[in-house]
Amino acid sequence: MDGSFEQSFAAEERVSNVFQASRALGEALVETPVYQNFLSALKAINNDPEIQRIATEMRSHQNALQMGINAPDHQAELARLQAELEALPIVQEYRQSENEALAFFRAVDDLISESIGFAFAHNAHRSSCSCGA
Amino acid sequence: MELTPEIKQAALDLAEAMKNDETIQIYLSAKEVVQNNPQAAGLENQLIELYENLITRQQQGEKLSEEDIDAFNSLRYQVRVHPFIAQRESALAQIKPYLAQIADEISYILGIDYTTLADVRCSGGC
Numbered sequence: 396m397d398g399s400f401e402q403s404f405a406a407e408e409r410v411s412n413v414f415q416a417s418r419a420l421g422e423a424l425v426e427t428p429v430y431q432n433f434l435s436a437l438k439a440i441n442n443d444p445e446i447q448r449i450a451t452e453m454r455s456h457q458n459a460l461q462m463g464i465n466a467p468d469h470q471a472e473l474a475r476l477q478a479e480l481e482a483l484p485i486v487q488e489y490r491q492s493e494n495e496a497l498a499f500f501r502a503v504d505d506l507i508s509e510s511i512g513f514a515f516a517h518n519a520h521r522s523s524c525s526c527g528a
Numbered sequence: 529m530e531l532t533p534e535i536k537q538a539a540l541d542l543a544e545a546m547k548n549d550e551t552i553q554i555y556l557s558a559k560e561v562v563q564n565n566p567q568a569a570g571l572e573n574q575l576i577e578l579y580e581n582l583i584t585r586q587q588q589g590e591k592l593s594e595e596d597i598d599a600f601n602s603l604r605y606q607v608r609v610h611p612f613i614a615q616r617e618s619a620l621a622q623i624k625p626y627l628a629q630i631a632d633e634i635s636y637i638l639g640i641d642y643t644t645l646a647d648v649r650c651s652g653g654c
Contacts, residue, residue: 413552416538416545417630421637423538430638497645502529503539504646510543512556516646518624519631 424503433496436489449480542630551626558619561612568612575600575607 424430440446453476456469480486504516531539546552562568578600586592607613634642 413542413545413549413630414633416542417633418637420535420538420542421634421642423535424634425637425639427532427535434639498529499531500642500645501648502531503535504648506531506536506539507543507546510540511546511552512559513620514647515543515546515627516631516643517649518620519627520643520647521628 436492555619558616
């Protein structure tokens with residue numbers, strides 16, 4: 396058998412192992428209660444009419460701010476709506492499940508990162524985050 | 529947070545597969561060169577120490593002098609242009625798209641971007 400073919404085949408095997416391993420991890424993660432709870436909470440807030448109403452109002456104030464119209468009033472209204480949003484039990488439930496999911500995924504990523512010797516998720520991020528990280 | 533044995537095993541299997549991957553090994557080798565080079569590793573450690581020292585002093589209310597800032601910028605430049613460190617950074621930049629593809633496989637199954645959930649420096653909350 397041609398050596399270069401063997402080398403190429405071996406390289407392909409290794410690559411597929413990396414992708415197989417990442418898919419296997421994804422399949423294990425997706426079944427976890429912490430992730431399922433997070434998905435349910437996310438679905439719930441996305442389908443909640445009260446949240447949709449507040450979000451629509453917030454968008455109109457954000458648009459006004461972008462156009463520079465009456466900024467202090469719109470900022471105050473945005474802060475009030477944000478507080479109203481955060482006070483909703485459904486949003487508090489979502490925040491709780493989000494925090495649990497973030498802690499869980501960070502623990503998984505810490506394990507991978509410690510083992511490979513560099514921060515996996517941070518270096519796999521496709522674009523810079525809006526927070527500037 | 530405590531992880532189940534199944535999750536731990538899947539995470540460690542992925543880490544092992546990455547360590548054995550030729551593309552990622554290019555970066556790991558470049559990283560090892562820096563770690564094993566006293567000059568390069570020393571420069572990086574000095575930079576970290578100086579950075580932490582400046583941040584601590586600033587947090588204690590001290591106004592940093594121009595000399596402090598110049599010393600930091602000069603050391604940072606030396607770190608950036610050190611050939612072994614530059615080689616490592618270049619290797620990291622080269623493997624980043626590949627790492628993103630690996631993470632995409634996880635994200636595809638989750639239905640949500642894995643890196644946004646898992647990157648402690650950039651979470652969904654920002």
